[in-house]
Amino acid sequence: MKTIKDVFTVFKRRLGDVYDANETEALTLLVVNEISDLSKAQIKAFPEKEITVGQAESLNRIVIRLQTGEPVQYILGHTEFYGLPFKVNPSVLIPRPETEELVEWVLTSVDSSSLTDYNILDIGTGSGCIAISLKKNLPNASVSAIDISIGALETAKQNADLNKVKVDFIQDDILNSKFKIQNSKISGENNQRFEVIISNPPYVTLYDKTQMHNNVTDFEPHSALFVPEDDPLIFYKAIADFALTHLTASGLLFLEINESLGNETVELLQAKGFNSIELRKDMSGRDRMIRGIRF
Incomplete structure (x- = not known):
């Protein structure tokens, strides 16, 4: 995974048996937004932007957990509800x-x-x-x-x-x-x-x-x-x-x-x-x- 485009390609291949194409794309966008300083609009606009080695390692750890079916909200540790931030975990x-x-x-x-x-x-x-x-x-x-x-x-x-x-x-x-x-x-x-x-x-x-x-x-x-x-x-x-x-x-x-x-x-x-x-x-x-x- 060297560029944002590569990230989407890897996630699509590795999550194809767990999520459909639209869900996979949405998950990938959410995760890249989480581990980078880029907005979702920037992620879509600049697919050739390179990611760092550290970001690539984080993305790899996340996709491994996503392959098990673990909800992305638990992996990231938070979500949004009614416009407010909430911590979430398996409890x-x-x-x-x-x-x-x-x-x-x-x-x-x-x-x-x-x-x-x-x-x-x-x-x-x-x-x-x-x-x-x-x-x-x-x-x-x-x-x-x-x-x-x-x-x-x-x-x-x-x-x-x-x-x-x-x-x-x-x-x-x-x-x-x-x-x-x-x-x-x-x-x-x-x-x-x-x-x-x-x-x-x-x-x-x-x-x-x-x-x-x-x-x-x-x-x-x-x-x-x-x-x-x-x-x-x-x-x-x-x-x-x-x-x-x-x-x-x-x-x-x-x-x-x-x-x-x-x-x-x-x-x-x-x-x-x-x-x-x-x-x-x-x-x-x-x-x-x-x-x-x-x-």
Whole structure:
């Protein structure tokens, strides 16, 4: 690998069995941008520009790992979500574009409401991408986030520091929650506190797993992905029950969902007593998110 053009040629040859041509080109562009001082536009404009020996060695180490299917985000150690930088590692899921759409839905919903002082809870925060993005865009909100994984919470705390926001991170298992509300502004036997609860919980079934790329199934944390085949909505049941006792009246529940279980998830929320339930498609036209209101 002597020039940028050579890098693209080598990556195309060595990654052809793992990624299609478009994915390989995008990965190569991302990696060259990472290890050089060149913008993506410059990389495309000057394919004959030579790379250094050190850069070539770095690129070779990266392509070896890419050949195994390891996600490039884990290799580089970071990614971007909603315009913000996030550290990622195998203890957290890699943030995805459809989750950005869920964050956008929360922001537009809050903007269109009469809320001026509100509390938000993110369930299963992982890298903290949802909670941190919301806090960054809603600086007056009080944002909390829970996760069962200590490793995930450590990463989320690092990301909060990276993005200079304050989020209260708490270890808890939503399937057996011991969550305690601190400094609640709202009294009552249910100790309701949050105006918004949001979650992107595990929802991948064993059948879904067979359709997924190995860079997800072999590298990303299974506890954040998979659910029992005989109870694919197990987390949604727990989150709905939790939300019924921790949302304020007219509080909003937002969920990212399995695209194959949209109607079933709507029916679940209806049965639990949520109102004004809206099932929304993502940019690809798939049923991927739901909003319900607690009355």
